[in-house]
Amino acid sequence: MDGDNTKPLLNKKRLLFSHNMTTQNSKSKTLKAFGDILNDKTSGSAAILNNVISVFQELTSEQVSPDFAQLIHLLNRLKDAFGNFAVVYHFVSRAMDLLKAGDIENLRAFLQHYKKEWKDAVRQTAAHMSDHIKDHQFNSVLIHSNSSAIYAFCEELTEHGRFPVLYQTFSGPAGEGRNQVSQAIMKDFEIHFFHENAASRFIHDIDIALFGADIITDQYVVNKAGTYPLALLCREFNIPVYVLVDSRKFIYEENTPTADFNQLITEKVKNPRELWPNPPANVKVVNYYFEKMPLSLVSAVISEKGIIYENGRWKTNF
Numbered sequence: 157m158d159g160d161n162t163k164p165l166l167n168k169k170r171l172l173f174s175h176n177m178t179t180q181n182s183k184s185k186t187l188k189a190f191g192d193i194l195n196d197k198t199s200g201s202a203a204i205l206n207n208v209i210s211v212f213q214e215l216t217s218e219q220v221s222p223d224f225a226q227l228i229h230l231l232n233r234l235k236d237a238f239g240n241f242a243v244v245y246h247f248v249s250r251a252m253d254l255l256k257a258g259d260i261e262n263l264r265a266f267l268q269h270y271k272k273e274w275k276d277a278v279r280q281t282a283a284h285m286s287d288h289i290k291d292h293q294f295n296s297v298l299i300h301s302n303s304s305a306i307y308a309f310c311e312e313l314t315e316h317g318r319f320p321v322l323y324q325t326f327s328g329p330a331g332e333g334r335n336q337v338s339q340a341i342m343k344d345f346e347i348h349f350f351h352e353n354a355a356s357r358f359i360h361d362i363d364i365a366l367f368g369a370d371i372i373t374d375q376y377v378v379n380k381a382g383t384y385p386l387a388l389l390c391r392e393f394n395i396p397v398y399v400l401v402d403s404r405k406f407i408y409e410e411n412t413p414t415a416d417f418n419q420l421i422t423e424k425v426k427n428p429r430e431l432w433p434n435p436p437a438n439v440k441v442v443n444y445y446f447e448k449m450p451l452s453l454v455s456a457v458i459s460e461k462g463i464i465y466e467n468g469r470w471k472t473n474f
Contacts, residue, residue, distance in 0.1 A: 182189070190230060194237040196229035198332035200279060201241040201370050202304040202402075208234060208244075208269050212251070216264055228255050239419045240378065240446055242371045243274075254323065277402040277417040280460035282308035285366075285400055286316065288456070288463060294363035296321040301380035303368025305400035310341050319345055323362055325352035325431045327380055329430045329443060352382040355389055363388045365397045371420060372405050373455065374470070376448040378421065387453040397454035403459050421448075 189371050190211045212230075216222050227316055231248050240246040247270065254263040282305060299306050313319065322345050325388035327333035337347050350358060365386065371378035377399055390397050409417050428441035435441050451457070464472050 158249075159350070165263075172173065178462060183215070183220065186211055190463055194233060197330040198302060198335045199277065200301070200303045200332075200368060201238065201243045202274070203302075204238065204241070205243050205247055206271055206275075208247070209267055213264075213267050216260060216267065218264075224255055228252065231255070240370060240421075240423050242405040242407050242420060244393060245407075274402060274404065276445055277404075277460040278304050278308050279311075281400050281402055281458055282304055282312045284460070284462045285309055285398065285458045286312040288458065289364070290316075292364075294320055296323060296363045297396075298323045298355070298358075298362045298365040298386065299326075299336065300325045300333070300338040300365075300367055300383055300386055301327045305368045305402070306336065306366060307341055309366065309400065310332055310345065314341065314344060320363070321345070321361075322347045323358055324349050325355065325382060325386070326350065327352065327382065329426075330445075332380075352386060355386055359389055359393050359395070362390075364396055365395055367397065367399050369399050369401045369405055370446060371407050372399070372401050372411065373407055374451075376450050377401075377454065377457075378448055380445055381444055382446045384447050384449040384453075387449050391453055397453055399454050399457045401459050403461065 166260065171229075190208070193204060193207050196207075199207075208399040211456065212227070213226060214220075215230075231252055234244060235248045249269075250266065251263065254266060287374075299322055310322075312451065322331050322337070322342070324347055325335045326349070328351070333349065336342070337349060348358065367377075367379055367383055369377045369379045377383070379399075387397050407417065407420055423444055423446050426445055428435075428443050432439070432441045432442050434440075451465065452468065454465065455467070456463050461472065
């Protein structure tokens, strides 16, 4: 009798051990995925954040016991790795408050709602851009870097049966332009791919320029390096420049803590080996990813709220 009673107990222990091992292995894979995200040099800021949210959803699911200290540590690592991404700042600020309060139920609800809310905002932004130019004749579009807003705009074009020629830059040093034009939504477009340094060779064939942004203030846009000279080239040839952003990317200096604002607009120098692995000893290699572009070079800024800046004037309270 005694021997028989031990069998169910042993089986329960084995099942519990197996469950714990499976959970631990799953958590290890999730944390590795988070580390891979922190090393992502080619995805746009919104895409990176969506991947982060998926990781946090796994680490806070009902099947695991959330480690609040670890989650706070991960948020700090995220903010440090992507200090120039306004969407990351927006997300971290809200998630951190919930974590510090130990409010796991509201955190789970927040994560689920956040991704859908801002995916819809990006789509609305693209729809407003499509509506803005629906009566304009354009056969070609210059695009730069890698942006979820540009994907969404290309989806809008496809739905309306419009297929302009896309002029996509390499977007050095990481070359994320390759990622942008490799998306499935791009397969029906004719695409010319070139290095941004050679843009003047193609400028006569381009009708409009379309950029995303990582930050926008009332004075300038922060986007991938190369945006500013491309916008100057467009101005020289009277080509309109449009910027697509959702409202997470607006940073108000007066409403942002000084340390946070300075971190957002001050870029750390990136790995010099990306540009030159073994330079001569007397050569200092300096590698930056982002730059400011004055709004004076922008024809219109479009968000999920519609056209909010056009011809040098804000159409809504910034």
